[in-house]
Amino acid sequence: xxxxxxxxxxxxxxxxxxxxxxxxxxxxxxxxxxxxxxxxxxxxxxxxxxxxxxxxxxxxxxxxxxxxxxxxxxxxxxxxxxxxxxxxxxxxxxxxxxxxxxxxxxxxxxxxxxxxxxxxxxxxxxxxxxxx
Numbered sequence: 001x002x003x004x005x006x007x008x009x010x011x012x013x014x015x016x017x018x019x020x021x022x023x024x025x026x027x028x029x030x031x032x033x034x035x036x037x038x039x040x041x042x043x044x045x046x047x048x049x050x051x052x053x054x055x056x057x058x059x060x061x062x063x064x065x066x067x068x069x070x071x072x073x074x075x076x077x078x079x080x081x082x083x084x085x086x087x088x089x090x091x092x093x094x095x096x097x098x099x100x101x102x103x104x105x106x107x108x109x110x111x112x113x114x115x116x117x118x119x120x121x122x123x124x125x126x127x128x129x130x131x132x
Contacts, residue, residue: 005126051079
């Protein structure tokens with residue numbers, strides 16, 4: 001499911017950026033503010049901390065001679081990339097969708113057009129498979 005989800009995420013980025021196209025004012029929408037920035041950093045940090053039980057649980061299945069440093073970096077990059085890419089897709093969707101949308105699924109459907117059902121099904125199944 002990791003490979004399928006990763007491919008679908010890349011497909012969504014490619015479709016939104018190169019097929020649908022970004023609005024001309026994409027990089028000028030909204031403005032930087034400290035509360036928004038700190039809120040985003042806090043959410044990302046809390047998301048990473050939430051993975052700690054999984055990291056400690058799965059590390060016991062690694063070969064004994066792996067060592068702490070390689071185990072840390074393997075867990076860190078897997079967790080970081082697995083979180084960062086969906087969060088970046090959320091940022092792109094929030095900035096590229098019609099401002100009248102307040103709903104993530106509607107905005108994603110607007111941007112992905114005919115691919116929206118496929119992308120939403122794959123990402124939903126992926127999320128559900130992580131919740132077991």
